Structure formats: structure tokens, C-alpha cells
Amino acid sequence: MTSNTMKRNAFIGITLSLLSFYNAGAQTISTTDIKKHITILASDKMEGRGSGKKGGELAADYIAGQFKVLKLVPKGDAKGYFQYFDVKNSSTHGAVDTTNRTTKNVIGYLDNGARETIVIGAHYDHLGMGHDGGSLDISPLGKIHNGADDNASGVAGVLELAKYYSQNKEKEKVNLLFICFSGEEMGLLGSKYFTDHPIVDLSKIDCMLNMDMVGRLPENKTLIVSGVGTSPSWGNILRKYESDKLKASFDSSGIGASDHTSFYLKNIPVLHFFTGSHSDYHKPGDDADKINYVGEQIVLQYIIQVISDIAVLPHLAFTPTKTNSNQSASVSMKVTMGIMPSYASDGNGLKVDAVSENKPAKKAGVLTGDVIVAIDEHKVTDIHTYMEALNFYEKGASAQVKIRRGAETVTLTVQF
Known part of the structure; x- marks a missing residue:
């Protein structure tokens, strides 16, 4: 074995050892x-x-x-x-x-x-x-x-x-x-x-x-x-x-x-x-x-x-995003539509991710993928405005729910 070959093999050995060390530590x-x-x-x-x-x-x-x-x-x-x-x-x-x-x-x-x-x-x-x-x-x-x-x-x-x-x-x-x-x-x-x-x-x-x-x-x-x-x-x-x-x-x-x-x-x-x-x-x-x-x-x-x-940052500053009244509104709601709302919002309505069986939304014809944009005169832009809107209704009441479905807009009557 030549000296160059020995040096090359030694270098390869050291390199493999280092790779093994770093992979073991990673x-x-x-x-x-x-x-x-x-x-x-x-x-x-x-x-x-x-x-x-x-x-x-x-x-x-x-x-x-x-x-x-x-x-x-x-x-x-x-x-x-x-x-x-x-x-x-x-x-x-x-x-x-x-x-x-x-x-x-x-x-x-x-x-x-x-x-x-x-x-x-x-x-x-x-x-x-x-x-x-x-x-x-x-x-x-x-x-x-x-x-x-x-x-x-x-x-x-x-x-x-x-x-x-x-x-x-x-x-x-x-x-x-x-x-x-x-x-x-x-x-x-x-x-x-x-x-x-x-x-x-x-x-x-x-x-x-x-x-x-x-x-x-x-x-x-x-x-x-x-x-x-x-x-x-x-x-x-x-x-x-x-x-x-x-x-x-x-x-x-x-x-x-x-x-x-x-x-x-x-x-x-x-x-x-x-x-x-x-x-x-x-x-x-x-x-x-x-x-x-x-x-x-x-x-x-x-x-x-x-x-x-x-x-590596200093203590993170806190900023409020919604008043706590939104939280209290969600707790005090007396009615539900029976949907799983999307919590990601672009400000142009509330997307329906799922619809519960035998609930008001299902009975009214609401479909997964629909986007709720209004409940009667209450504009819906996100989960918070949706909850605020429902807070106006009692059990037994009905509402005209405006929905964007693909390229069309439909209005459904929901009975709570």
C-alpha cells in the first residue's frame, strides 16, 4: 500500500467517523x-x-x-x-x-x-x-x-x-x-x-x-x-x-x-x-x-x-386580538346550526368544514364546503362574527342564511 493510498484511507476514515458522530448527535x-x-x-x-x-x-x-x-x-x-x-x-x-x-x-x-x-x-x-x-x-x-x-x-x-x-x-x-x-x-x-x-x-x-x-x-x-x-x-x-x-x-x-x-x-x-x-x-x-x-x-x-x-428572543409581547366579549358570546349562545366551522378565515365568510346529521344546518340543506356570508342582516366574515350572529337567536327561531356555494349564492332557511 502506497503512502498516498494510506493517507487517502485515513482521511476517509476520519470523515466517516465525523459523519457518524454528527449523525449520532443530531x-x-x-x-x-x-x-x-x-x-x-x-x-x-x-x-x-x-x-x-x-x-x-x-x-x-x-x-x-x-x-x-x-x-x-x-x-x-x-x-x-x-x-x-x-x-x-x-x-x-x-x-x-x-x-x-x-x-x-x-x-x-x-x-x-x-x-x-x-x-x-x-x-x-x-x-x-x-x-x-x-x-x-x-x-x-x-x-x-x-x-x-x-x-x-x-x-x-x-x-x-x-x-x-x-x-x-x-x-x-x-x-x-x-x-x-x-x-x-x-x-x-x-x-x-x-x-x-x-x-x-x-x-x-x-x-x-x-x-x-x-x-x-x-x-x-x-x-x-x-x-x-x-x-x-x-x-x-x-x-x-x-x-x-x-x-x-x-x-x-x-x-x-x-x-x-x-x-x-x-x-x-x-x-x-x-x-x-x-x-x-x-x-x-x-x-x-x-x-x-x-x-x-x-x-x-x-x-x-x-x-x-x-x-433567542426577549420575552414575547402579548397583543389582544379580540375582546373577551366574543368568548362570552360563544358560551351564551342558545342555538347551534350543527356545523364544523373552519378557523382559518380570509375575511370573506365562514367556510363549513363538516355538517352534523339531524341538525338545523343539515335539515336546511347546508353542504360541506359552503361559505356562510350572512345570517339574516348579520354579516358573517369569520368564526367570531358567526358566533356573534347566533347570539341573537332563541331555540325555535328561524333565519335566512346566505351561502356562497362555488360560483353561485344561495339562501337557505334554517330552523333552530
Whole structure:
């Protein structure tokens, strides 16, 4: 062997060793692990993960077990991972279980010795066996609602981000608090309980990042990001990480039908990540085999890039996006149309993502994909003006609902 050959082989050996070293130290998001988590959480064994029910308890145990493996600091009650609270379903629609139950949030902490903390959250509960209301199935009772996208996908995101940061050799300049909430489907009960009984100083929470239904990135590769108006810093961060693999559609509001709302109402900047609704929403067909696992991996990599920018900024300024009267209006509504509204808005109406069976909208002829632009004289531009409009009606009343359907405009009579 010549000296040149020996030098070349030595150089190749050193190069391969360095590549091995850097690859070993680099953390990646694994589609295999995403699939593992969702398959377990959305299995029939979990019985739909009802809050305070057997399946929900099994899901909480699974999440806590993953936090323990990652050596996250327990931040629940009695130095454990669980924060306990009571729930009772207040729904009056259908055969609903209204028993008092105890359930729990699952909380793990990564202490990087920083002043600021980012909350990374998702709800792990779903609709159980159809006895807690909320199902869009015609006859839901006794059917397992596995909730693979809603919201085993978000929980898998929390677990993968927890793994990424707990194993990362370079610690972020923020602490990370990972929370999987229960009681979300009953009205954001777990996140409200946490923000009313925080285990860290709320003034030191930099922001809350919420993942709810991130498992079905569509063919157009659009991720819906809500809450961009809750801090002036968001605009400078979110656009720069778009690529040919992911586009972002932005909504300014900090109020929406998920757990980030509880943090927004405490004046904390929020972002909500959502890949869109679909025909399996709140139905037994939301199963693990329909998840876009590569798509979720892309979403999580996007969130990691966003966190890298947040971590080096001063404490994020909070800006309100809607007055709290919108939230109270949504609570006091006496009627419902029975639709799943889109939370992404261009200001030109409210898109209907799904229509519930045997509800006023379905009976009136409203279709998935319709865009509601007015209810009687009340103009509808987004989810907030839609909720405000419904606040004017009592049960038994009727309304003329103006809808944009493709290139035509139709008016339907809705009987509440």
C-alpha cells in the first residue's frame, strides 16, 4: 500500500467517523415513532380516551410512561406527572353521561435553567364510546371514537418534541413545559384548570404552542396557524420557514375551539397548529390508518424551527386580538346550526368544514364546503362574527342564511 493510498484511507476514515458522530448527535423527528404513538393511543383498547373513563386513564398512563423514559421532571400533584381535576359533562344534547368524574392533565418539564418557559401542549381526550356528546355520527352510542387525528396526532407531536429536546445536545435557551390536557372535548376544562392552578409563574411563560389535529396535512401542504395576532413577534418568524413541503395559512385570533384559548385569556401569546378538518371529524372513522405520517413529521420540523427563533428572543409581547366579549358570546349562545366551522378565515365568510346529521344546518340543506356570508342582516366574515350572529337567536327561531356555494349564492332557511 502506497503512502498516498494510506493517507487517502485515513482521511476517509476520519470523515466517516465525523459523519457518524454528527449523525449520532443530531436529533430527528421519527415517522416510525409518530405512528407508534398514534396507533397505541387510537387503538380500540383506549375506548376513545373519554375524560375520566378507563380508556382516558390508560392514555394518561401511556403519556406519563413516555415522559418518564425521557427523564422529564414530573410537575403534577404530589411530585408526579398527573394534575387531577373533576369534570362533569354539561351538554344537554342526546343521551349524555353527566356523572362527576376525576381526570388529569399529564405534565413533564425540561429545565434548561432559563427564566422563560414555552408550553407545548395538546389534548389527549376524545369522545369515548359516544356517551359524552359531540359526535357527528348519526347513532354514536356504543361506538369507539378513536380520535387518531383528534387528537392522538397532537399528543404524538408533544411526545416527539419532548424526545427531540430532551436528547438534544445543545440545550435551548428556554425551559420547556410539556402538557397533555384532558377535558378538552367537554369545553377546554383541562387547560382552564391548569391556567387557574399553574405550576409555574404564568408571567414567565413566554408562549403556548398548541397542536390539535396535525395528522392530516392535505395535498396542498397547507398548515393552518392561528394566534398570529397575539404577539408582534409572530409575523417575523412564521413566514420564513415555509417551503415547498409546507405552506402556512394564518389566522390572527387567539380564541378558538382548542386549549390555546385558555392561555390567551391569561394574556399569553399563543399559536395553534391545525392541518384542517375532514369528513371523519368527531366520527368513529377517525382512525390511525388515515394519518399522513410524513406530513406530521414536516409539521413538527416546522414547529422546531419556530421554537429555535422564539428561544433567542426577549420575552414575547402579548397583543389582544379580540375582546373577551366574543368568548362570552360563544358560551351564551342558545342555538347551534350543527356545523364544523373552519378557523382559518380570509375575511370573506365562514367556510363549513363538516355538517352534523339531524341538525338545523343539515335539515336546511347546508353542504360541506359552503361559505356562510350572512345570517339574516348579520354579516358573517369569520368564526367570531358567526358566533356573534347566533347570539341573537332563541331555540325555535328561524333565519335566512346566505351561502356562497362555488360560483353561485344561495339562501337557505334554517330552523333552530
